[in-house]
Amino acid sequence: MHADAVPQTASFSAGGAARPLAPPSPRTQAETGLPFAFLLDLALKILFNGGQLKLWQLSERMRLPVAVLEPLLAFMRSEHLCEVAKRGAADADISYQLSEAGHARAKTALRKSQYAGPAPVALAAYAAQVEAQSVSGLQVTREAIRQAFSGVVLQEALQDQFGAALNSGRAVLIYGPSGSGKTFIAEHLAQVLGGAVYVPHAILVDDEVIQVFDPLVHRTAAEAGPCAGLDRQRGHDGRWELCYRPVVLTGGELTLAMLDLQFDAHTRFYVAPPQVKANNGLFIIDDLGRQLVSARDLMNRWIVPLDRRVDHYALHTGLKFRLPFDVNVIFSSNLQPADLGDEAFLRRLGYKIHVGAISPEDYRRILEQACAQARVPYAEAAFDYLLQRHRAEERALLACTPYDIVSKLRDRADYFGAPPDMSEERLSWAWHNYFADA
CATH class of the missing domain: 1.10.8 (Helicase, Ruva Protein; domain 3)
Incomplete structure (x- = not known):
């Protein structure tokens, strides 16, 4: 996948956990990676929903610096799409509202897509950032495994197997009888994934918005403060949230359709599937073989992503594109590996770890x-x-x-x-x- 940004190397926090450099805040519309027409429509929709907004309020809602929005608002005023509703002591305190022509244009934009949240990031920027904070760069130590399983009754030999498996970067199959603690163990492995990563609110592909950030999945890190919209210094791009490495758990409810982009015909924008939300983190597929879809079909779906670390998607317009598949994948099953029945898939599993009866x-x-x-x-x-x-x-x-x-x-x-x-x-x-x- 082509990327127009150079992947950044990892730095280290005071706590010693690896974390990437923050995506720099854009200084111009061109540096956002987004078309001017898209930003114009997004600003119109936000003003339509918000009524009168000060410049700093618009900056906070779009997660873009004032310096990027000032030329946009100047164009909107020159085209009579917005007007000054109330003046303040400073430029940032001026309140803007849509004109009659602006209302009409905003309604047209809303019919195309009702997305009116933070500005998305470009596909190439997303791919570069995911690579910069890849899980493949993490090294799991025995000390980290012992800490993650502190207070948990689990034999040390089994803990060591899981530690080595995470270091391999390969998919892991945990199998054994129901009730042996497979899911419990998989969830504890998430504690081993240290550091924080940047997750975009959304990405833009061919003028279509794909929402990525999910507050139910992505826990914002304590050190991640809110976007300072009026800060003209080149700081962190507010379109990205600093989060702990994500952990996504799916179970018997998983279907093949859930692994594709979820398009809402009413809102006219997409929601990313679970494996995209899990990028740079852990993706747990529980109860493999118990889904509504056959185990063979489900496993065949993962062959290309596990091999090439990319996944393929299509928009409703027919456009096909790729997204990074940068996750530690853990499959959990009550079935024996041989009973899963797909040798090609089983070869792609780096580790097959049995969790059975205890002493x-x-x-x-x-x-x-x-x-x-x-x-x-x-x-x-x-x-x-x-x-x-x-x-x-x-x-x-x-x-x-x-x-x-x-x-x-x-x-x-x-x-x-x-x-x-x-x-x-x-x-x-x-x-x-x-x-x-x-």
Whole structure:
């Protein structure tokens, strides 16, 4: 993919986590990478929705410096699209509103697209920034893995497997029985991804807006302050948000259609699919093989992105283009790798890590943690009883069971208003309610 910006090298924060240099604030319309006509329509739509706006307010809403907007407003005034509604002590305090002609032009622009948020960034600028802050440049250490799993009952050998897998930059398959903790482990691996990255509010492709920033996915970093619209110094481009590396989790609801651009026929703009929102971060596909779409079709969808680190998309206009695919991908499945049935896909998985039954000692430690969390007094006799029930019924020792059993003891105690206890009678009641066939 061609990029008109040179990827920036990583710098380091005081905490030692790698982070890229900030995209510089544009000084002119040309430096935004956006067509003048697009910026004009965006300003008209924002003024249409906002009524009277001061120059600094328009700057904040478009996330562009005043110096970029001044020529735009001068053109709008010369074309009688806007007018001064109220003068202030300084140029930035002047309030603008649309003229009758401006209202008509804004309505036309809104029929084309209702997007009226922060100005997008150019496709080439997005590709360059994603490369500059790539996950492939991260090095996972044993210390970071131990910190991420601090307080978690997980054998060190298994932790080391996951650490090496993340360093490989290859996709990882975690497989094993339901309840073994696969999703829990995958979510903890997100803590290993250090540093912050810049995420654009939107990107522009062939005059079409694709919204990328999602507040449900992207957590803004504490050190990322708001865009200073009146700051004429060449600082950080306000169209980008400084965020922690994203983590996106999808499950059985995933369909092939969800992996394409989501076009809203009413608003007339696109929303990026989950793998784009996950760029420079972690993408977890849970319950592989349990989706509505067949596992073979879903896995075939990932072959090209996993191989070439790019993904292909198409606009409703027919235009095709590429976006970076810069994510650590973790697949989680209850199925054995051989049962997934696609050898070509399995070859592209760098690591296949089994998470299965745990040892009796680990079961005891998890039971102790579950009791502390649920405020249920721990009893060693309860551990012995549960272990005996597992053996008698030939049930594997899975990491989820202690929490699920203890939570039912807590539920019952809260219902009766009595202190919880781990007597055999109560444990048998909880066991029956959990496994149903006991």
